[in-house]
Amino acid sequence: MSYIAIRMLMGDRSKYLGIIMGLTFASLIMTQQPAIFVGLMTRSFSFISDVGLPDIWVMDPKVQFVDDVKPLQDTELYRVRGVSGVDWAMPLYKGLIKARLTNGNFQTCNVIGLDDATLIGGPPEMIEGRLEDLRRADSVIVDQYGANEKLGVKGPDGTLSPLKVGDLLELNDHRAIVVGIAKTTRTFQSQPVVYTTYSRAKNMAPRERKLLSFILVKAKPSVALEELTRNIESHTGLAAYTQKGFQELTYNYYMKNTGIPINFGISVALGFLVGAAIAGQTFYSFTLENLRQFAVLKAMGAGNGTLLMMILLQASIVGIIGYGLGVGLTSVFGWAMRNTILSFKFPWQLLVFSGVGVMLICLIAAGISIRKVMTLEPAMVFKT
Amino acid sequence: MMAVHCRNLTKRYQAGGQEVMALRGVHLDIPVGQLMMLVGPSGCGKTTLISVIAGILDQDEGTCEVYGVDLKSLSDRDKLAFRAKNIGFVFQSYNLLPSLTAQENAAVPLIINGVKRPLALQAAREILDRVGLGQRLTSMPSQLSGGQQQRVAIARSLVHDPRLIVCDEPTSALDHDTGQRVMELLKGVALDAGKALIIVTHDERIFEFADTIAHMDDGNIVKSPSLQPTSTSPY
Ligand SMILES: Nc1ncnc2c1ncn2[C@@H]1O[C@H](COP(=O)(O)OP(=O)(O)OP(=O)(O)O)[C@@H](O)[C@H]1O
Numbered sequence: 245m246s247y248i249a250i251r252m253l254m255g256d257r258s259k260y261l262g263i264i265m266g267l268t269f270a271s272l273i274m275t276q277q278p279a280i281f282v283g284l285m286t287r288s289f290s291f292i293s294d295v296g297l298p299d300i301w302v303m304d305p306k307v308q309f310v311d312d313v314k315p316l317q318d319t320e321l322y323r324v325r326g327v328s329g330v331d332w333a334m335p336l337y338k339g340l341i342k343a344r345l346t347n348g349n350f351q352t353c354n355v356i357g358l359d360d361a362t363l364i365g366g367p368p369e370m371i372e373g374r375l376e377d378l379r380r381a382d383s384v385i386v387d388q389y390g391a392n393e394k395l396g397v398k399g400p401d402g403t404l405s406p407l408k409v410g411d412l413l414e415l416n417d418h419r420a421i422v423v424g425i426a427k428t429t430r431t432f433q434s435q436p437v438v439y440t441t442y443s444r445a446k447n448m449a450p451r452e453r454k455l456l457s458f459i460l461v462k463a464k465p466s467v468a469l470e471e472l473t474r475n476i477e478s479h480t481g482l483a484a485y486t487q488k489g490f491q492e493l494t495y496n497y498y499m500k501n502t503g504i505p506i507n508f509g510i511s512v513a514l515g516f517l518v519g520a521a522i523a524g525q526t527f528y529s530f531t532l533e534n535l536r537q538f539a540v541l542k543a544m545g546a547g548n549g550t551l552l553m554m555i556l557l558q559a560s561i562v563g564i565i566g567y568g569l570g571v572g573l574t575s576v577f578g579w580a581m582r583n584t585i586l587s588f589k590f591p592w593q594l595l596v597f598s599g600v601g602v603m604l605i606c607l608i609a610a611g612i613s614i615r616k617v618m619t620l621e622p623a624m625v626f627k628t
Numbered sequence: 629m630m631a632v633h634c635r636n637l638t639k640r641y642q643a644g645g646q647e648v649m650a651l652r653g654v655h656l657d658i659p660v661g662q663l664m665m666l667v668g669p670s671g672c673g674k675t676t677l678i679s680v681i682a683g684i685l686d687q688d689e690g691t692c693e694v695y696g697v698d699l700k701s702l703s704d705r706d707k708l709a710f711r712a713k714n715i716g717f718v719f720q721s722y723n724l725l726p727s728l729t730a731q732e733n734a735a736v737p738l739i740i741n742g743v744k745r746p747l748a749l750q751a752a753r754e755i756l757d758r759v760g761l762g763q764r765l766t767s768m769p770s771q772l773s774g775g776q777q778q779r780v781a782i783a784r785s786l787v788h789d790p791r792l793i794v795c796d797e798p799t800s801a802l803d804h805d806t807g808q809r810v811m812e813l814l815k816g817v818a819l820d821a822g823k824a825l826i827i828v829t830h831d832e833r834i835f836e837f838a839d840t841i842a843h844m845d846d847g848n849i850v851k852s853p854s855l856q857p858t859s860t861s862p863y
Pocket residue numbers: 641642643648649650668669670671672673674675676677
């Protein structure tokens with residue numbers, strides 16, 4: 245009977261394709277939109293991941309997320325270094341500073357000041373130049389997106405030439421020379437990222453009493469991180485998070501305080517509804533058109549259980565094909581967008597998520613059809 | 629032995645608040661080995677009667693035994709199994725499954741009975757040979773003429789070797805010659821040992837194939853089955 249069910253399904257080519265298109269659409273939206281969402285949300289904390297090396301981030305207790313800088317006094321650094329279990333602790337400056345480009349335009353930059361001696365907290369990967377070049381006078385390193393886009397120089401003919409090693413910048417009236425291009429992960433902040441040393445960053449920054457943004461801490465081997473964060477907090481009155489904890493703090497801030505989750509939630513729900521409507525409607529009308537065939541089978545002795553199995557099989561086939569196509573298209577989409585500004589992350593949990601969604605649609609579609617077939621009177625076969 | 633033995637069958641339909649008496653106490657016997665035709669004016673209850681006999685419709689009162697089995701007394705499950713094994717159907721509108729080939733269509737009753745597909749297809753091929761469609765095994769119904777489709781339907785009604793074959797207007801969609809051929813087939817192929825046929829028809833050109841003719845009017849058999857087919861039938 246499964247064979248008959250399959251032949252029946254494929255026999256009506258246009259409906260068959262219609263149902264599959266509906267399901268493909270639904271599974272595409274239900275995979276692709278969350279993939280962009282997950283990608284976007286990991287961007288919220290990609291700066292923390294990029295810094296990488298330290299175990300613990302120490303900051304003002306009122307800080308809500310990574311770009312919410314509330315500066316500390318420099319003396320806090322020494323207090324943190326005094327906490328037992330701390331292997332080392334380094335300062336990090338993070339702040340917005342205006343850069344003047346050679347053509348006279350201004351561009352706000354996200355300036356990161358690294359500990360002068362160790363340069364801890366630098367970019368994960370260099371495209372050009374070396375991190376150590378920051379030790380040269382007035383030197384800065386610029387991230388590749390900033391160099392190629394916002395800090396690029398527009399020529400008279402309108403073409404944009406990227407910022408190169410050796411080019412000059414003016415950061416808050418301080419001369420800076422580009423000594424390297426870094427590869428960073430995109431963040432929520434669209435400003436170019438400019439790395440320099442901590443003392444130079446302090447010089448460039450507008451005069452303020454406090455300029456220390458974060459203290460980066462490495463724990464001694466065999467010290468439990470959770471315990472060390474509690475120790476630091478109780479000794480200094482500051483907030484201390486593990487790298488993961490700080491990522492979560494940032495991620496949760498964006499989840500709670502922005503419209504991003506709702507917007508994506510609405511897209512996913514729409515994809516589900518539209519897909520369910522197309523696929524469910526077409527599947528139902530497919531069943532209605534085949535009602536006489538089901539009645540003939542019933543008259544000839546096929547029971548409700550058999551017909552139920554046939555419909556479920558038909559629904560599963562279109563479900564699996566639609567799901568596969570949707571997920572496949574999402575992967576192709578992700579691959580095609582890999583070098584663009586678009587965020588895209590495709591963890592396996594998303595496969596489960598959209599799989600369950602497509603399954604629900606198929607069950608709904610099959611459900612309404614099944615009711616119709618179960619209550620079918622076999623005597624209708626003699627009606628012309 | 630009676631293939632069909634009905635006593636006092638009644639059936640009412642509810643249609644838009646109105647009650648229609650479709651069967652008003654029908655008595656009917658069909659001996660094994662006979663081809664009985666059921667004739668009568670439109671709406672007199674012929675289709676209702678054969679639906680009850682075939683076990684796809686429950687009567688309100690009375691009994692109907694097919695080869696000694698009272699269908700109404702069976703559980704749903706047993707009734708399905710009984711139908712699957714013992715009843716063959718032929719319809720005016722053929723009712724072939726449009727996405728199956730002729731051979732697959734003819735194999736459907738065997739597949740419903742749980743026969744493995746290769747065996748079922750083999751049996752279907754043999755029976756299609758017998759109805760003269762051995763060359764059209766892989767044709768789809770839409771590629772066949774009306775007469776050819778009805779021959780596939782007849783093959784389907786016979787493939788599982790049922791004991792009672794129920795036909796509603798099997799020739800009325802066909803021209804005269806094709807109708808004659810279909811009837812010859814039914815009569816020749818179907819009436820092997822131990823089978824019976826009941827054919828509802830308006831088509832007096834095929835009365836000559838009947839062993840007996842039962843006349844129905846307004847929910848009743850009005851003339852007992854006569855062994856002499858009448859050529860002056862008003863239908
Ligand atoms: N499902 C139904 N619901 C309501 N009334 C019905 C139903 N089926 C049949 N009837 C009525 O029952 C009566 C007998 O119908 P039936 O189909 O048995 O007649 P018939 O002799 O087969 O007619 P025809 O020669 O036109 O096929 C008719 O009055 C018909 O309108």
